[in-house]
Amino acid sequence: xxxxxxxxxxxxxxxxxxxxxxxxxxxxxxxxxxxxxxxxxxxxxxxxxxxxxxxxxxxxxxxxxxxxxxxxxxxxxxxxxxxxxxxxxxxxxxxxxxxxxxxxxxxxxxx
Amino acid sequence: xxxxxxxxxxxxxxxxxxxxxxxxxxxxxxxxxxxxxxxxxxxxxxxxxxxxxxxxxxxxxxxxxxxxxxxxxxxxxxxxxxxxxxxxxxxxxxxxxxxxxxxxxxxxxxx
Numbered sequence: 001x002x003x004x005x006x007x008x009x010x011x012x013x014x015x016x017x018x019x020x021x022x023x024x025x026x027x028x029x030x031x032x033x034x035x036x037x038x039x040x041x042x043x044x045x046x047x048x049x050x051x052x053x054x055x056x057x058x059x060x061x062x063x064x065x066x067x068x069x070x071x072x073x074x075x076x077x078x079x080x081x082x083x084x085x086x087x088x089x090x091x092x093x094x095x096x097x098x099x100x101x102x103x104x105x106x107x108x109x110x111x
Numbered sequence: 112x113x114x115x116x117x118x119x120x121x122x123x124x125x126x127x128x129x130x131x132x133x134x135x136x137x138x139x140x141x142x143x144x145x146x147x148x149x150x151x152x153x154x155x156x157x158x159x160x161x162x163x164x165x166x167x168x169x170x171x172x173x174x175x176x177x178x179x180x181x182x183x184x185x186x187x188x189x190x191x192x193x194x195x196x197x198x199x200x201x202x203x204x205x206x207x208x209x210x211x212x213x214x215x216x217x218x219x220x221x222x
Contacts, residue, residue, distance in 0.1 A: 031208070033210065035212075040214070041214070042113075042198065042212055042213060042214040042215050043153070043198060043200075043212040043215075045209065045210070045211060045212070048208070048209065050208075055207055055208070056206075056207055056208065056209040090152060090153070096208065097202075097207075097208030097209075097210070098141070098158065098202075098208065099143070099155055099158055100143070100155065100200075100210060101155060102145075102152040102153045102154070103152060104151075104152050105152055
């Protein structure tokens, strides 16, 4: 089976802009979770989608949003980018939120 | 609430053993262990469900003490390839499969 894929792999944006990241889960996986990873903070949970519904949400501002499509692919959107949003954004897929398999991540740099 | 990992970092020589601990203040349903090498995505190692079972493969094993809400990862006869950051993730009972990660333990194995 193909693994989790994320696009794009790298992004450079400026403050105030908006960005959309994409994640394609492993075939058959209905759960997609998103994490923000920064040095010293580890993996911070953003949200989880299961069968097109947001099932869990982390403690991030409303500028961070997501959605999941009927084919389980998921997108994450960040509006009004801030310098502090620079991070590696990882998505992970699982059958039902249990064992999660991570994608390679999208490295976002906000200038 | 984020699980607490200890130690934050450990340096070993090849062939030495290490223990990484993970504790939570919440009643846990499961504990997940991942390893992340620099510049790569986290890779799933193993999952432990409540019940105190111990799991392992090759020279890496883990235990889960349900009464104390603690898990330990044991690396025996370490190899250079074991180097990386180890994360524990926990799913608390009633959390609707929300996986929360600790800040990680940086393991360095030297020749």
